[in-house]
Amino acid sequence: MYFIIGGRCSGKRDYVRKNFGLEPKSALEGDFSGAIYDFHLYIRRLMENGGDVEACVNKILDSDIRVIISDEIGCGIVPADEFERRYRDCVGQVHQLLAEHAESVVRVVCGIGVRLK
Amino acid sequence: MLILVAGGSGSGKSEFAENMAASAIGRLIYVATMKPWGEEGIKRIEKHRKQREGKGFETIERCTDIGSLDAEGTVLLEDLGNLAANEMFEGDTKRVFDGILELNKKCSDLIIVTDNVFEDGNIYDGDTERYIEFMGMLNCRIAAEADRVYEVIFGIPALIYSGEGKK
Numbered sequence: 311m312y313f314i315i316g317g318r319c320s321g322k323r324d325y326v327r328k329n330f331g332l333e334p335k336s337a338l339e340g341d342f343s344g345a346i347y348d349f350h351l352y353i354r355r356l357m358e359n360g361g362d363v364e365a366c367v368n369k370i371l372d373s374d375i376r377v378i379i380s381d382e383i384g385c386g387i388v389p390a391d392e393f394e395r396r397y398r399d400c401v402g403q404v405h406q407l408l409a410e411h412a413e414s415v416v417r418v419v420c421g422i423g424v425r426l427k
Numbered sequence: 428m429l430i431l432v433a434g435g436s437g438s439g440k441s442e443f444a445e446n447m448a449a450s451a452i453g454r455l456i457y458v459a460t461m462k463p464w465g466e467e468g469i470k471r472i473e474k475h476r477k478q479r480e481g482k483g484f485e486t487i488e489r490c491t492d493i494g495s496l497d498a499e500g501t502v503l504l505e506d507l508g509n510l511a512a513n514e515m516f517e518g519d520t521k522r523v524f525d526g527i528l529e530l531n532k533k534c535s536d537l538i539i540v541t542d543n544v545f546e547d548g549n550i551y552d553g554d555t556e557r558y559i560e561f562m563g564m565l566n567c568r569i570a571a572e573a574d575r576v577y578e579v580i581f582g583i584p585a586l587i588y589s590g591e592g593k594k
Contacts, residue, residue: 316545317543317544317545317546317563318545318546318559318563319545319559319560319562319563319564319566319567320545320563320566320567321563321566321567321570324567350548381545381546381548382545382546383546383547383548384546384548385435385543385546385547386546386547386548386549387547389549394548397548398548401548419433419543419576419578419587420431420433420541420566420567420569420570420576420578420587421566421567421570421571422570422576422587422588424578424585424587
């Protein structure tokens with residue numbers, strides 16, 4: 311699995327189209343094959359619905375998904391709202407897990423892929 | 428040569444870009460795009476002015492329509508975030524990217540400083556959301572044209588793309 315991370319609007323989906331020849335699908339649609347994007351929003355929805363984040367992520371890691379795209383959301387002021395704080399922490403932890411399991415991690419900045427792993 | 432320098436607030440991207448520009452030979456132009464809003468804005472402009480003092484820049488203040496600038500030699504555009512906001516709120520958004528291409532044709536080197544406004548996880552009101560999307564699109568399009576792209580982190584410039592001589 312390739313893990314593609316970066317700020318919003320940083321060109322991650324275009325990067326995947328160009329480098330993997332895959333059309334990324336929204337993770338909110340629930341089809342975890344090929345390439346998916348907005349994985350952070352999938353985590354957020356799980357949290358809002360009281361789902362088991364760890365179990366869901368592990369299930370996806372065990373599948374044959376090729377590319378996971380997610381947004382970096384942890385580089386701002388710590389929010390005053392409790393849920394927003396938990397959301398950022400949880401997404402950060404999930405990203406660490408994805409990075410650990412990925413065969414490669416690429417951070418996209420201004421549309422340019424910077425290989426981190 | 429077109430060079431894009433990206434980085435967060437206080438990352439040292441301006442100083443890096445200024446020093447890189449100042450090492451060039453020939454005419455050195457600083458295009459200041461910020462509108463001086465209130466006391467804080469004036470202080471900020473003053474800080475940047477001091478920072479580049481003695482480096483040999485001629486300063487041109489231009490908040491919009493940079494494509495129509497008369498320029499030559501090395502041009503440092505500081506910064507894209509202000510230019511994009513000015514054109515978005517009281518100008519013409521099309522003039523940003525097209526203006527950069529125009530300006531790049533006139534000068535020998537164009538160095539553009541840009542912001543990282545994409546990683547805080549916040550959802551904003553409509554105008555700010557549109558601004559973030561606009562900035563993301565501009566960064567990607569400029570980087571795709573650029574000969575070099577740097578990201579400055581804690582004052583350390585990382586060269587993330589180099590395709591010199593591709594054009």
